[in-house]
Amino acid sequence: MPNGTVCQLVNLPVVIGDVVASVTVENVTCLDEQAKKVDHIDVMVRDLEAEPIFGRTIAPDTAGGTANAYPNNHPSFCYSPKTTLHVGEAVCGPRELKGVRIHGTIHKQIYYVDKHDDVRHLGEDIDFTKVIDLNPPLIILHPNNIDIDLRNVELQVDFDLHKSNRIQQIATVSFLIKIVEDTQMFVSIFPNGCEPTATLGIQDTFDDFIGNLPTNWQGENVGPNPSGRTGQAVELGVCPTRPASLARNVPDIVGGQTYALTFWARSLEKMADPCCFTLLAQIIFLDASGNPIDTVRQTIRSQDLSDTYRQFSISGTAPEGTTAAMLGFVFTPESYNTCSVLIDDLTFAPV
Numbered sequence: 630m631p632n633g634t635v636c637q638l639v640n641l642p643v644v645i646g647d648v649v650a651s652v653t654v655e656n657v658t659c660l661d662e663q664a665k666k667v668d669h670i671d672v673m674v675r676d677l678e679a680e681p682i683f684g685r686t687i688a689p690d691t692a693g694g695t696a697n698a699y700p701n702n703h704p705s706f707c708y709s710p711k712t713t714l715h716v717g718e719a720v721c722g723p724r725e726l727k728g729v730r731i732h733g734t735i736h737k738q739i740y741y742v743d744k745h746d747d748v749r750h751l752g753e754d755i756d757f758t759k760v761i762d763l764n765p766p767l768i769i770l771h772p773n774n775i776d777i778d779l780r781n782v783e784l785q786v787d788f789d790l791h792k793s794n795r796i797q798q799i800a801t802v803s804f805l806i807k808i809v810e811d812t813q814m815f816v817s818i819f820p821n822g823c824e825p826t827a828t829l830g831i832q833d834t835f836d837d838f839i840g841n842l843p844t845n846w847q848g849e850n851v852g853p854n855p856s857g858r859t860g861q862a863v864e865l866g867v868c869p870t871r872p873a874s875l876a877r878n879v880p881d882i883v884g885g886q887t888y889a890l891t892f893w894a895r896s897l898e899k900m901a902d903p904c905c906f907t908l909l910a911q912i913i914f915l916d917a918s919g920n921p922i923d924t925v926r927q928t929i930r931s932q933d934l935s936d937t938y939r940q941f942s943i944s945g946t947a948p949e950g951t952t953a954a955m956l957g958f959v960f961t962p963e964s965y966n967t968c969s970v971l972i973d974d975l976t977f978a979p980v
Contacts, residue, residue: 642776642809646726646767651803652759654735660751660794664741667796668748671740672786674802675754677733679777684725684766723839725766726808729777732758735784735800761806768839774811781805830888830978831879836860841867848875850960858893858938858973865960866906866969869899873960873969878915879977884951888912889944892975896934896968904931904968906961912977913955914947921955922948931968938973944980 735755743749769775781804788798834857837844841852843863850873854864865873882888890912896904911926925945933939947954956977960970 640811640813643812644807645769645775645810646763646806646808648729648761648763648806648808649803650731650761650806651801652731652757654755654757654800654802656755656798658739658751658753658796658798660741660796662749663744663793664749664790664796665744665746665793666742667788667790668740668742670786670788670798671738672784672800673736674782674784675734675736677731677779677782677802677804679779679806680730680732681726681772681775681777682728682730682760683769683772684727723768723770724772726763726769726772726775727766728760728762729806729808730758730760731779731804731806732756733802735802737786737798739796741790741796755800757802767808769810770839771810771812776809776811778807778809779804780807830976831877833975834860835863835973835975843875846875846877849873851875854897854971856897856971858895860973862971862973864897864969864971865908865958866962866966869906869966869969870962870964872962874958875972876955876957879954879956880952882914882947882951882954884947884949887944887946887980888954888977889942889980890956890975890977891940891942893938893940893973894929894934895936895938895971896931897971898936898968900967902965902967904934905963905966906931906968906970908934908970909957909959909961910941910943911957911959912943912945913957914945914951915953915955916950917952919953922951931966934970938971 735757737753737755739751739753741749741751783803784800786798786800788796790796833843835843835853838853842848850865850867850871852864852867854862856862863875865875867873890910892910894908898904908929909926910929911924913921914923916922923945925943927941927943929941958972
């Protein structure tokens with residue numbers, strides 16, 4: 630480990646979504662006697678809770694196409710993350726979180742003035758339930774590990790006295806829904822102080838995908854391919870006549886440190902026609918605001934690749950003020966190209 634950096638596996642709550650929402654509850658309270666007016670109403674929310682509403686299990690995409698979802702009667706469909714595990718059945722994989730069901734109780738203390746000018750009191754509890762839809766749904770990697778918190782709860786009540794014994798009320802409960810997933814990850818611990826002197830970098834064998842994208846990466850026209858150097862590979866140019874891109878942000882980059890991006894690549898002929906494309910590999914160093922400071926790049930031509938994996942490496946020194954780096958690949962084909970590119974076993978670390 631470089632410069633005394635220590636890697637520790639920790640379990641952290643990661644916020645994957647937050648939504649501002651509200652519930653409106655209307656009701657009419659009938660008094661047993663005539664009232665001159667409603668003096669005031671004390672109100673609070675009790676037992677406010679949220680529970681997830683899951684959609685279908687996300688099916689693994691092994692053909693490089695668009696990811697599908699299992700139907701409800703498929704053996705790999707998971708009905709609830711809290712159900713009893715039946716040994717031998719399919720294990721629940723990533724799922725869509727379609728919505729959140731909110732339920733609670735509005736507790737009221739109603740104070741009114743009767744016909745004798747005495748202040749009388751009446752208590753009531755109004756239960757409510759509402760489903761908050763998430764559009765688009767969130768993809769949950771581990772459905773058993775999520776928590777839903779309701780924060781910034783506010784309550785407003787309007788009321789009106791009708792016919793001396795009917796109190797019409799409209800209560801609005803507003804809140805922030807914060808969805809948190811417990812995630813295990815490796816973090817760097819710096820025994821000699823808070824200021825890091827190096828970063829451990831990253832390693833990726835492209836064996837973990839969410840839909841068509843490798844975990845922690847963003848891209849277009851990419852997908853998993855079984856013909857990896859070790860395990861799977863990521864394929865750029867699934868449609869070989871369209872451009873493709875793949876990018877990932879790496880935090881905790883230190884200015885003045887030299888970093889190297891190393892990866893293995895090969896071409897994949899889909900037809901007998903010759904390959905005609907370029908592959909741009911680059912490291913973009915970013916400041917604290919996410920603005921590019923410097924870029925190191927290498928252009929690989931289709932003539933430089935074959936059906937056998939070849940290792941490539943580019944390196945550059947991060948300028949002062951660098952806090953992160955963007956790793957990127959850009960696949961640019963000619964209109965008659967019929968080949969894609971496979972990338973596998975990538976590393977990015979200090980030299």
